Amino acid sequence: MTATLIDGKAFAAGLRARIAAQTAALKDRGITPGLAVVLVGEDPASQVYVRSKGRMTVEVGMNSYEHRLPAETPEAELLALIARLNEDPAVNGILVQLPLPAHMDEAAVINAIRPEKDVDGFHVLNAGRLATGQKAMVPCTPLGCLMLLRDRLGDLSGKSAVVIGRSNIVGKPMAQLLLRDSCTVTIAHSRTQDLPALCRGADILVAAVGRPHFVKGDWIKPGATVIDVGINRIDSGLVGDVDFAGARQAAGAITPVPGGVGPMTIACLLANTLTATARANG
Ligand code: GUN
Secondary structure, X not given: OOOEEOOHHHHHHHHHHHHHHHHHHHHHOOOOOEEEEEEEOOOHXXXXXXXXXXXXXXXXXXXXXXXXXXXXXXXXXXXXXHHHHHHOOOOOEEEEOOOOOOOOOHHHHHOOOOHHHEOOOOOHHHHHHHHXXXXXXXXXXXXXXXXXXXXXXXXXXXXXXXXXXXXXXXXXXXXXHHXXXXXXXXXXXOOOOOHHHHHOOOOEEEEOOOOOOOEOHHHOOOOOEEEEOOOEEEOOEEEOXXXXXXXXXXXXXXXXXXXXXXXXHHHHHHHHHHHHHHHHOX
């Protein structure tokens, strides 16, 4: 069996088109959604992400506000900027690009963002709301994965899901979202015993470990849906956390890297910005 490819690039393009239409409708009411992106320092990967975010924000008709601060900026200065953005009615969403320089307290910075404007969904209140079934801003990458899974599988209820990775950005919120959709969820991590056997029981396998080709083809349950969150740069180019060639032989459907989950992240950021704008304007 050769797996169906899950085309995240096409799905994300469709989502952005729907967001653009809704943005145009808001603009007819005199409301233009605004997204502020803050980049501290000069991490090359972060610069690429921030540039793409700005471009796509403008492409769907929203206002993009970019703030670039030097790596040595005192934390108090970043917090003062966030306080200004929190109060700015033109700014509906605030994203502080991670990682931050080592002298900054990442949690303190994220928790300084008003939860309603936290389009990354990283604020502790949004994490708590998601975990307790309340209306939350949901982190973009797991939200994108969930959309692809629902599109492929429909109702996820009762499915066995294994999430490899326990980060606050992907693994934990992904598990919460799958649980909310009534999956039986296991979170695996570096201390998990017999990971291949665990994965072989998964109808849904989400890999978010950040290690190239970590998940092997013979770990995949025949017919399973495999979501590869990894974006790893190796000599031959970009690869995921899943050994794609091997996994493709067993899986029912799989996301490619690139062109799978990646494009969904920014599309979901724009979706969250639209949601934040709609909530701010009743
Ligand atoms: N760095 C890597 N991924 C992300 C993300 O989704 N949001 C932010 N703010 N920073 C990141």
